[in-house]
Ligand SMILES: Nc1ncnc2c1ncn2[C@@H]1O[C@H](COP(=O)(O)OP(=O)(O)O)[C@@H](O)[C@H]1O
């Protein structure tokens with residue numbers, strides 16, 4: 262589904278990602294871990310097409326096509342979803358209005374009939390159950406005045422509505438208390454199936470107790486420094502990230518094999 | 520695609536010209552011009568007096584060129600045509616006799632006038648250049664005692680009402696443009712809602728400037744008697760010309776005890792091209808007087824057109840407990856300039872006013888809010904709340920806020936909030952990441968920004984206003 266080959270990317274001429282290789286297949290869950298500043302969010306934003314980042318080398322294939330030449334909204338309509346580490350507020354635009362527009366864009370793209378506000382309301386009510394979100398959030402402005410945890414839940418609600426093929430969740434666990442974490446993780450697990458894939462970007466292993474990845478990749482200094490199964494996350498929990506940072510850079514580069 | 524390319528693809532869809540034979544008087548302004556207009560319109564002597572008095576005042580006045588935040592080349596008032604009317608065969612007995620070319624024009628503008636196609640619950644007075652060409656639902660309204668007709672007919676058929684109220688809110692010598700209008704105004708709409716009547720439908724006037732050389736000087740007068748209610752809508756468009764046309768209107772509203780007037784405008788005059796060539800100079804005086812106790816006047820405006828907008832719809836809160844409201848969205852793009860806002864004059868006890876202004880500037884335009892809140896000594900317990908928000912799109916435009924507050928009664932309270940924001944790249948990216956195109960994302964953000972104002976508009980108008988803002992901003996980001 263997704264093939265990242267020797268990806269180099271940066272911002273304003275500063276290289277942040279220095280040769281990432283990663284393959285994600287349908288039905289898989291991958292975790293990307295790594296210390297602050299290692300480039301996790303940058304990878305997520307490059308995949309979703311944030312205009313501030315430039316790809317300087319390498320390629321990204323999504324369903325066999327060159328992902329990098331698509332505009333962000335085209336990528337989204339093709340099924341790529343990113344849950345933001347810091348969700349953005351849109352004053353005056355209700356959650357329901359925003360979600361219906363997004364949902365209908367996708368329907369149009371698939372050649373399906375758009376839903377009117379009433380039909381969409383029913384769908385939204387159904388999907389909101391996935392993250393146990395109250396109806397009152399639907400009439401409120403997008404993320405405005407939401408607590409940190411509510412914003413994160415709102416991201417997963419959007420995922421539930423849009424049903425992406427590839428979801429990149431950037432630190433969706435941060436700022437959640439234990440109950441909210443359980444709800445959000447439960448939501449992601451419900452949405453995950455054999456036909457889609459999830460990339461979990463996280464700092465802590467805590468989330469991985471609830472959403473169990475098949476693969477763990479550790480990012481350090483813009484490269485994948487280590488890869489393994491879910492047990493790698495536990496190892497990191499015990500040892501921290503320092504030992505990775507200390508490793509010479511060129512060691513990391515080779516680790517990112519397909 | 521570059522911004523410029525996108526913008527050039529965006530058409531002002533009302534920019535067509537109607538080819539119609541018109542009765543046009545020679546250019547220029549003098550007492551003779553005024554006599555000629557009066558003769559053309561068969562007006563009584565008291566109207567001639569009214570006009571001449573205004574004209575003589577006007578001669579002594581100077582154009583307000585310095586205090587507003589706008590600039591434009593000298594207007595030669597002797598080069599303007601002050602009367603241009605489509606030729607008609609005889610007096611019209613019914614709508615069926617309106618020139619089909621005019622009916623087609625208004626239909627193209629989305630304002631069907633013929634009996635079969637009329638908008639369902641909105642009565643329309645259609646003004647073309649200097650004259651009203653048709654008014655719908657007149658008879659139905661008459662049954663409720665509501666008078667809705669062209670100003671020309673009102674002078675002929677209801678002289679006592681006109682004598683009583685014309686100039687009672689905006690005196691002939693009020694300001695340069697109001698004086699000019701009072702001297703030469705050629706038509707407009709008159710609405711009268713008698714005591715205790717809730718007007719059974721929305722009333723609206725649609726203004727169309729067609730002649731490239733003529734100005735439009737129209738007059739609107741709405742009188743709401745004790746306990747009556749009315750909602751009035753105003754729409755405007757003009758063809759694309761590379762010359763500027765002058766539009767200097769006067770609107771007067773009078774609300775007696777317990778009466779309510781809601782006045783909504785969607786202004787979409789031709790704005791000129793990207794470089795600022797052509798477009799309407801929209802120099803308008805709008806004022807309402809809450810003459811009676813517990814009366815209420817509410818202005819809602821969505822200003823998207825015109826090369827220059829200079830207007831301050833205001834409320835004189837004379838009756839005790841009266842309420843004034845001003846909800847405004849002013850959008851400027853390219854080289855447009857807007858200096859707009861309101862005046863709330865608190866005279867009576869416990870009078871209240873609310874001002875919500877949303878200014879959006881894009882391109883290299885300039886957008887200023889100018890507002891006065893004045894609390895007079897007898898206005899015990901008066902309250903005002905003002906909120907002025909500006910949004911900038913791109914970095915070549917300007918937004919300013921000029922609030923003036925004069926309080927002469929210390930039992931009153933005046934509150935002012937202001938903010939300036941930009942559409943951020945992060946906001947756009949967030950929406951795009953959900954599959955929404957950049958253009959739709961801009962529209963969504965802007966509509967969210969303007970929500971508090973759009974909520975005040977009648978439903979169909981709100982939809983139209985949202986669509987219009989989206990259209991006006993197409994391609995101005997990215
Ligand atoms: N917009 C930006 N401008 C400049 N530097 C940036 C920007 N975004 C990220 N960076 C830098 O890129 C590096 C990686 O950041 P990020 O991808 O956010 O890391 P992570 O998500 O792993 O914490 C950091 O050193 C950060 O300072």
Ligand SMILES: [Mg+2]
Nearest residue numbers: 301302346432
């Ligand atoms: Mg991050």
